[in-house]
Amino acid sequence: MKERAQIEAIIENIEKVMIGKKNIAELAVVALLAQGHVLLEDVPGVGKTMMVRALAKSIGADFKRIQFTPDLLPSDVLGVSIYNPKEMEFEFRPGPILGNIVLADEINRTSPKTQSALLEGMEEASVTIDGVTMPIPKPFFVMATQNPIEHEGTYPLPEAQLDRFLLKLKMGYPHPSEEIEVLNRLEHASPIDTLVPVISLEELIELQKQVKQVKVDETMKNYIVDLSNRTRQDTYIYLGVSPRASIALMRASQGLALLNGREYVTPDDIQYLMPYVFGHRVILRPEARYDGISSEEVLARIVKRTPVPIKRKVSQ
Numbered sequence: 001m002k003e004r005a006q007i008e009a010i011i012e013n014i015e016k017v018m019i020g021k022k023n024i025a026e027l028a029v030v031a032l033l034a035q036g037h038v039l040l041e042d043v044p045g046v047g048k049t050m051m052v053r054a055l056a057k058s059i060g061a062d063f064k065r066i067q068f069t070p071d072l073l074p075s076d077v078l079g080v081s082i083y084n085p086k087e088m089e090f091e092f093r094p095g096p097i098l099g100n101i102v103l104a105d106e107i108n109r110t111s112p113k114t115q116s117a118l119l120e121g122m123e124e125a126s127v128t129i130d131g132v133t134m135p136i137p138k139p140f141f142v143m144a145t146q147n148p149i150e151h152e153g154t155y156p157l158p159e160a161q162l163d164r165f166l167l168k169l170k171m172g173y174p175h176p177s178e179e180i181e182v183l184n185r186l187e188h189a190s191p192i193d194t195l196v197p198v199i200s201l202e203e204l205i206e207l208q209k210q211v212k213q214v215k216v217d218e219t220m221k222n223y224i225v226d227l228s229n230r231t232r233q234d235t236y237i238y239l240g241v242s243p244r245a246s247i248a249l250m251r252a253s254q255g256l257a258l259l260n261g262r263e264y265v266t267p268d269d270i271q272y273l274m275p276y277v278f279g280h281r282v283i284l285r286p287e288a289r290y291d292g293i294s295s296e297e298v299l300a301r302i303v304k305r306t307p308v309p310i311k312r313k314v315s316q
Contacts, residue, residue: 003210004261007033009198013058017191018051020178024171026259027276028055028143032204033211034255036166036248037122037142039107039157039280043149046171049103052143053192056101059204060197061139064099066118068110074117078127092129097121098136100201104144108154115157118142119164139204159239159283166248167273168280207258214254215264219309223270224249230302231282236293239283249277267308275299 007029014025028051031038040048049065056063066077079095096102097118104118121127122142126135144165146157162168174182185191199207224246232240253269260269279295288298 003207003258006199006203006207007259010055010058013195013198014051014054016195017054018047019181019185020174021047021051021171024169025051025055027167027169028052030252030255030259030273031166032139032141033207033258034166034251035139035141035208035211036251037144037164039162039165039168040143040145040171041148041168042145042171043147046173048143048145048171049105050192051171052101052103054195055141057192057195058198059101059139060200061100061141061204062137063101063103064096065103065105066096068104068106068108068114070109070111072110072114074114077114077117078121078129081130090130095127097127098134100137100139100141102140102142104142106146107144108146108156110155112155112158115155115161118144119161122164139201139208159281162280163242163244165280166252167276169276211251211254211258214257214262216250216254217264220253220265220267220270221250223267223306223309224253226306227270227274227278227302230306231278231299234298234302236285236288236291236298237282238285241278241281245278245281249273252277271303271308274303 010029011022011025014028015022018025028038032055042048053063055061066072075095077095077097079093079098081090081092083089084091107115107118117127121136125138125140126133128134146154173179227249228241228243228246231237234240249270250265252273253265256269256273257263257265275296278299282295282298284293284295284298288294
């Protein structure tokens with residue numbers, strides 16, 4: 001399958017830079033294929049920036065990085081119109097959001113007003129400046145990072161804004177043997193400097209179109225809705241997921257199916273992705289914290305208790 005070979009080429013290219021994080025690379029590519037965005041929550045120095053740069057290089061995309069700080073303004077993200085006295089007119093200087101692959105580094109360090117400027121572009125795939133709406137170039141993919149440990153001077157994303165991210169991922173520390181391999185690869189030069197594109201932007205856009213052609217059987221849709229409804233009824237969950245989450249899980253499952261070379265979604269796709277899609281969208285009750293129960297454990301229990309639809313041959 002041509003599409004699977006192209007997707008595997010992207011992942012293999014990222015693995016030249018990222019050691020032992022194939023599952024994270026695959027999930028990031030799934031989000032890209034599904035035209036969603038990723039929130040990456042982890043401590044500094046585990047390779048978040050390197051992975052996004054490797055992804056951008058692998059598809060020959062325009063890479064932009066925004067380092068969020070408390071004094072960052074919305075115009076620093078969107079762009080600004082500057083008066084040119086020579087031409088006697090205003091000239092628009094585009095901001096970093098008008099790129100293909102955007103790294104929003106430490107998004108929780110800036111004010112809600114600036115966060116909203118980025119999230120509006122993510123949701124609408126366009127920005128409005130001085131009353132003029134401009135589309136963001138395609139493909140468009142945002143990976144935002146935040147440090148889960150250091151909370152001083154931060155502005156946590158509210159639930160409505162967290163809902164804009166298709167997946168929430170955590171990289172974690174590498175295994176000691178993997179960390180040694182990182183040292184070996186970086187001893188003389190960085191492998192990121194030698195990466196070359198393995199597919200074009202046009203080919204990626206075609207892959208994104210193919211994702212929407214992946215078959216989602218009625219039983220799979222019912223399974224997704226059943227999982228969503230159970231988050232709204234669980235005793236440990238104060239706020240369950242919205243219909244937007246159901247759509248996100250379906251679209252991500254289509255992307256994973258294409259990555260695995262299939263033209264249809266299976267229950268395994270849905271079960272695997274459900275924690276990454278639902279995890280940042282549910283709000284637990286205080287009782288869950290008192291009992292030491294995490295959102296991952298609650299969602300795992302829901303998956304275990306939800307009847308899996310009988311697998312049957314999907315009509316082609």
